Amino acid sequence: MASPTEIRRAISALLDSLDGVDVQVAPAAVEYGARELHQAFAVRILTGPAGDEAAELLLDELIAPDGGRSVKRLVETDPTLGGLVTDTTVTRCTGWQLFPRGDMAAVGATWTVSTLS
Numbered sequence: 001m002a003s004p005t006e007i008r009r010a011i012s013a014l015l016d017s018l019d020g021v022d023v024q025v026a027p028a029a030v031e032y033g034a035r036e037l038h039q040a041f042a043v044r045i046l047t048g049p050a051g052d053e054a055a056e057l058l059l060d061e062l063i064a065p066d067g068g069r070s071v072k073r074l075v076e077t078d079p080t081l082g083g084l085v086t087d088t089t090v091t092r093c094t095g096w097q098l099f100p101r102g103d104m105a106a107v108g109a110t111w112t113v114s115t116l117s
Helices: 004-014 053-063 071-076
Strands: 022-032 037-049 088-093 097-101 105-114
Touching: 004 022, 004 037, 004 071, 022 105, 037 053, 037 071, 037 097, 053 105, 071 088, 071 105
Parallel strands: none
Antiparallel strands: 022 037, 037 105, 088 105, 097 105
């Protein structure tokens, strides 16, 4: 069974094509079943300073359910994460959020990625 570190790295690798963004993947929850393991991961992506039109337009593309930069589409491209898990699904996106970054705010969103092992 894959470790949270292996799964986190596999999710990050699927998002490597997103240039100019800050991607953070962290374990969020674990649910133990008799024969299966459900793990959820929080994927936070910051696209740039709040008020920067290019950062906001990019975030719109990332949040979309499909398209070349859709986080959902990119993560679900390989539902087994290279054979680490049985299935991977993006189950939720917070939509736009502001995150403190030093003396400014960055625009971004957080996705919940659920895996089944």
